[in-house]
Amino acid sequence: MKKIKIYIVEDYRLIRATYKHFFASVENLEVLGDFETAEDCIDAMETQKADVILMDLGLPNMNGIQATQYIHDNFPDTKVIILTSHDKEEEVYASLASGANAYALKEIPLTELVKTIECVEKGGVWIDPKIAKMVLNIFPKPHDASDFENLYQKPDNDFGLSMREKEVLKLVVQGKSNLEIADDINISLNTAKAHLVRIFEKLNVSDRVQAAVKAVKCKLY
Numbered sequence: 034m035k036k037i038k039i040y041i042v043e044d045y046r047l048i049r050a051t052y053k054h055f056f057a058s059v060e061n062l063e064v065l066g067d068f069e070t071a072e073d074c075i076d077a078m079e080t081q082k083a084d085v086i087l088m089d090l091g092l093p094n095m096n097g098i099q100a101t102q103y104i105h106d107n108f109p110d111t112k113v114i115i116l117t118s119h120d121k122e123e124e125v126y127a128s129l130a131s132g133a134n135a136y137a138l139k140e141i142p143l144t145e146l147v148k149t150i151e152c153v154e155k156g157g158v159w160i161d162p163k164i165a166k167m168v169l170n171i172f173p174k175p176h177d178a179s180d181f182e183n184l185y186q187k188p189d190n191d192f193g194l195s196m197r198e199k200e201v202l203k204l205v206v207q208g209k210s211n212l213e214i215a216d217d218i219n220i221s222l223n224t225a226k227a228h229l230v231r232i233f234e235k236l237n238v239s240d241r242v243q244a245a246v247k248a249v250k251c252k253l254y
Contacts, residue, residue, distance in 0.1 A: 034061055037154050040083040041067040042074045042100065043116075044092055048139070052087065055143045062150065069093070071100030078108055085150050088133070090117040090124060098124070098131050105132025105240065112153040116146070122167045129246050132239075135159035156210035158242055191253060192235045201228045202253060206245045 039062060043049045049067040056062045065083055068074040071092050086104060090097035101113045114135040115128045128136055134153040137146060138161045149159045194202065197218075204214045215225040229241065238244045247253070 036061055036063040037150060038082075038084045039064050039150065040074050040077065040086045042071055042086060042092065042097070043067070043089045044069050052143075056147075059147055062147065071095040071097065071103075075100065075103060078104070078111070082108060083111055084154050085112045085114060087114050087116045087150075090115060090119045090128070098127050101128060101133050102131040109240070114149060114153055114159075116141075120164050125164055125167050126246075129242055132242060134242055136164065137161045138163055152208070156241070157208040158205075158245055159208065192251075194232065194235055194253060198228055198232050198235070199253060201225065202232055202244065202248050205229070205232075205241050206248050 039056065041049050041052050041064060043052070046069075049069075053064050053067060056064050065081060066074075066077055068077065069092075071088070072095055074086065088097045088101055092100070095103075097115060097117065101115065104111055104113055112134040113132065114137060115133045116137050116139060117124075118139050120138060125136055135149050135158065137149055137159070140163075141149070141161060152159050191199075200218060201214055204217055209217065211225050211229070212222055214220075214228075215222045218225075220228075229244075232244055233239060236244055236247050238247055
């Protein structure tokens with residue numbers, strides 16, 4: 034069984050120890066290391082890359098958002114899960130815009146955290162249900178619920194997306210992996226990847242999380 038390799042970045046030793054102890058009992062997870070600072074984690078990534086990093090926000094020196102952006106830019110195959118007690122709207126949006134693949138609050142049950150790790154490692158996106166309403170707030174609001182034909186405003190700019198690309202983008206927002214997208218709309222995996230490349234180019238984004246956020250903000254599907 035392929036193990037998902039994990040780094041933990043958290044400035045409280047007891048919290049790091051708790052995660053390490055629990056993950057040691059999970060067959061498909063392997064903790065490569067745990068760090069008090071983001072800088073130490075980045076140094077370790079130069080030698081041994083992790084599949085998934087659990088990243089706190091309130092870190093000394095480089096904060097979790099800055100670290101997520103750095104990892105996203107320099108280690109694009111590594112997924113980042115923000116794992117924090119912070120639930121302010123601006124921190125949630127900034128984390129996602131910086132390339133985080135998931136945003137979880139520390140009160141999440143450890144069994145659910147394992148599922149989140151597995152989800153993002155496969156290419157999915159996950160938002161803690163306790164803060165999901167913040168993300169939903171950027172969906173368009175109806176102007177007149179009795180006018181079903183014009184219930185929502187049409188986007189000012191659809192970025193030249195084709196109908197198929199909008200269909201793919203909708204599945205990205207839903208957190209579907211490339212393989213799941215291909216299966217859902219009956220196309221090959223290579224075709225799904227090609228659609229995503231064109232979508233990223235048209236939206237001027239670099240990954241599926243940024244594409245999902247932009248899709249919701251700009252009402253693109």
